[in-house]
Structures are given as structure tokens and as C-alpha cells.
Amino acid sequence: MKFFSLYILLTFSGIAWSQDKITEVDLMDYVDKHVRYCDKVYGTYVIKGKTNIALLNMGADYPDQKIVVAIFEENWNKFEAQPDELFNGKQICVSGKVVLYRDKPEIIVKNPKQIVLQQ
Numbered sequence: 001m002k003f004f005s006l007y008i009l010l011t012f013s014g015i016a017w018s019q020d021k022i023t024e025v026d027l028m029d030y031v032d033k034h035v036r037y038c039d040k041v042y043g044t045y046v047i048k049g050k051t052n053i054a055l056l057n058m059g060a061d062y063p064d065q066k067i068v069v070a071i072f073e074e075n076w077n078k079f080e081a082q083p084d085e086l087f088n089g090k091q092i093c094v095s096g097k098v099v100l101y102r103d104k105p106e107i108i109v110k111n112p113k114q115i116v117l118q119q
Contacts, residue, residue, distance in 0.1 A: 040091050053070055054073075066103070
């Protein structure tokens with residue numbers, strides 16, 4: 001039983017350490033990697049269509065944002081308020097995989113635990 005507990009502890013601590021905390025100068029180097037990025041949300045926008053998407057522009061406002069956080073409407077009900085209103089102007093840390101969308105870094109958030117408000 002002790003071995004099993006140690007195995008679980010080491011397995012999950014390895015997952016936690018696999019995310020790198022990065023700054024905007026590093027973002028393009030982290031495409032397809034899981035990261036934790038902290039910065040201010042300078043502006044938000046909701047794309048309205050078949051599926052609405054809340055976009056959070058971090059590091060600067062559009063079109064100079066360092067990274068975009070995308071939250072699809074199907075996940076909005078998991079948050080205490082609509083994400084674009086909840087996080088606008090706030091300092092946050094977001095965790096997830098960096099992908100490129102139109103040659104700009106983006107993290108798609110599916111779970112509120114991926115975003116932490118900073119003090």
C-alpha cells in the first residue's frame with residue numbers, strides 16, 4: 001500500500017511539474033506544450049455564431065495581444081459568470097496547451113480550474 005501511495009504521489013507531482021510558467025517572449029517557443037501564463041486581461045470579445053466563443057486578450061488588447069484565451073459557450077455554465085465579463089481587466093494565470101490560431105498563440109479553456117485570479 002505504501003508503494004502504491006508513493007507511486008500515485010510521484011505520478012501526479014510529475015504532471016504538475018510538466019507545465020512551464022512562461023512570459024510573453026517565450027510563447028512561440030511553447031506551441032503544442034502545456035504552460036501556465038500569467039498576465040492582465042486587457043480586453044475581451046465574444047464571437048457570435050453557431051457556437052459563441054469568449055476571447056480574453058492577455059498582455060495587451062487586440063490586435064497586439066500576447067496570447068488569446070478562448071472559452072467556448074458550451075463551457076460558460078461552468079463559470080460563476082460569463083467569462084468575458086468575469087475576467088475583463090483582471091490579472092489571471094491560465095494553464096493549458098498553447099496552439100496557433102491565425103499565427104497567434106492561443107489557449108483553449110474548458111474548465112474554470114485552468115484560470116486563477118491573481119491578487
